[in-house]
Structures are given as structure tokens and as C-alpha cells.
Amino acid sequence: MSHPPRIASWIANGIASRLDALFLSRFESHRAEYWQTLYASVVYSLPYLILCSKTDDLAPYQIIHNFAQRIQQLGGDVKLVKFNGSPHVGHYRDYPVDYRAAITEFLGKASALYFGRIQQLEGEQVGSVEAHDEISEPISTIGKTALSPNLSF
Incomplete structure (x- = not known):
């Protein structure tokens, strides 16, 4: 739709912002795990x-x-x-x-x-x-x- 109803835009934006927050925290935990793995590899x-x-x-x-x-x-x-x-x-x-x-x-x-x-x-x-x-x-x-x-x- 070239001009979606205002309620549909709000819903889409709300879903998108929640997904961003979910994936951002997930990426942060993966990043922290990655750094810890690199530090732990020193024992080899x-x-x-x-x-x-x-x-x-x-x-x-x-x-x-x-x-x-x-x-x-x-x-x-x-x-x-x-x-x-x-x-x-x-x-x-x-x-x-x-x-x-x-x-x-x-x-x-x-x-x-x-x-x-x-x-x-x-x-x-x-x-x-x-x-x-x-x-x-x-x-x-x-x-x-x-x-x-x-x-x-």
C-alpha cells in the first residue's frame, strides 16, 4: 500500500522497534560470548x-x-x-x-x-x-x- 492506514503504521513500527530491541540484546550477548571465547583460548x-x-x-x-x-x-x-x-x-x-x-x-x-x-x-x-x-x-x-x-x- 502506498498510504497505509495510520493504525497499521503504528503497529508495524511497534513490532519493528520490539524486534530491534530483541535482536540488539541478542547481538550483545553473542558479542560478549565471542570476546570471552577469545580470551579463554589463551590456555592453548x-x-x-x-x-x-x-x-x-x-x-x-x-x-x-x-x-x-x-x-x-x-x-x-x-x-x-x-x-x-x-x-x-x-x-x-x-x-x-x-x-x-x-x-x-x-x-x-x-x-x-x-x-x-x-x-x-x-x-x-x-x-x-x-x-x-x-x-x-x-x-x-x-x-x-x-x-x-x-x-x-
């Missing part, structure tokens, strides 16, 4: 690489900087790379050399951490296999002894 001792720009309107620098400081305070390994004047998600286009250097350093650190943990896990598995063999050997000897009447303990 993973490196963080944060790329940002001082002129980004979508992700203001001060908020990003505060987040990086908080992760560091919690014990996280954070590298914050600040670009001057690049648009949101436009860092590579404006600063390709610095961008590649930051990514290369980050991937090197992450892969070293990953391979270190793999070696640690393999070492733990070898230790558990050796312990298993020490336990299972006498048991298998008992089974062989029981099958062979000529052998004694």
Missing part, C-alpha cells in the same frame, strides 16, 4: 597475529589494541601489526611486503609449536607402549607356560 598457548589499521572504522584501533593487551596480560603470545591508512581488510593491497613478513613469521612460529607438540605426544606414546610391553610380557609368558606342561615357573 597458541600464537596470535592481529592485523589492524589506525583508520579502520569497522574495527577501531583502540579496541583492537586493548584486546591485544588483554591477551598479553593473560599470558598470550600476541603480535599486533598496525598499518597506517589501509582500509578494513585491505592491508595486503596497501602493504604487501609487511603483510607477507608478518604472515610468514606467524606461520613459522605456529608450525614450530605444532611440530614440537607432535614430538612431545609421540614421546608420550612411546613411553606408554614401553610400559605396556613391560606389563604384557610376564602375562604372555604365563600363557605360554600354561600351554606347555614341561615348563615351570
Whole structure:
């Protein structure tokens, strides 16, 4: 309708404002949950690489900087790379050399951490296999002894 009745406009506006209030609080709770999840991820001792720009309107620098400081305070390994004047998600286009250097350093650190943990896990598995063999050997000897009447303990 090009000119709806006034009562229909009021009802539509009332419904729209209530939906806005409902979704705004829902978005706020999701946002808070998102930040808490990021902070909780510090326990995994993973490196963080944060790329940002001082002129980004979508992700203001001060908020990003505060987040990086908080992760560091919690014990996280954070590298914050600040670009001057690049648009949101436009860092590579404006600063390709610095961008590649930051990514290369980050991937090197992450892969070293990953391979270190793999070696640690393999070492733990070898230790558990050796312990298993020490336990299972006498048991298998008992089974062989029981099958062979000529052998004694």
C-alpha cells in the first residue's frame, strides 16, 4: 500500500522497534560470548597475529589494541601489526611486503609449536607402549607356560 492506514503504521513500527530491541540484546550477548571465547583460548598457548589499521572504522584501533593487551596480560603470545591508512581488510593491497613478513613469521612460529607438540605426544606414546610391553610380557609368558606342561615357573 502506498498510504497505509495510520493504525497499521503504528503497529508495524511497534513490532519493528520490539524486534530491534530483541535482536540488539541478542547481538550483545553473542558479542560478549565471542570476546570471552577469545580470551579463554589463551590456555592453548597458541600464537596470535592481529592485523589492524589506525583508520579502520569497522574495527577501531583502540579496541583492537586493548584486546591485544588483554591477551598479553593473560599470558598470550600476541603480535599486533598496525598499518597506517589501509582500509578494513585491505592491508595486503596497501602493504604487501609487511603483510607477507608478518604472515610468514606467524606461520613459522605456529608450525614450530605444532611440530614440537607432535614430538612431545609421540614421546608420550612411546613411553606408554614401553610400559605396556613391560606389563604384557610376564602375562604372555604365563600363557605360554600354561600351554606347555614341561615348563615351570
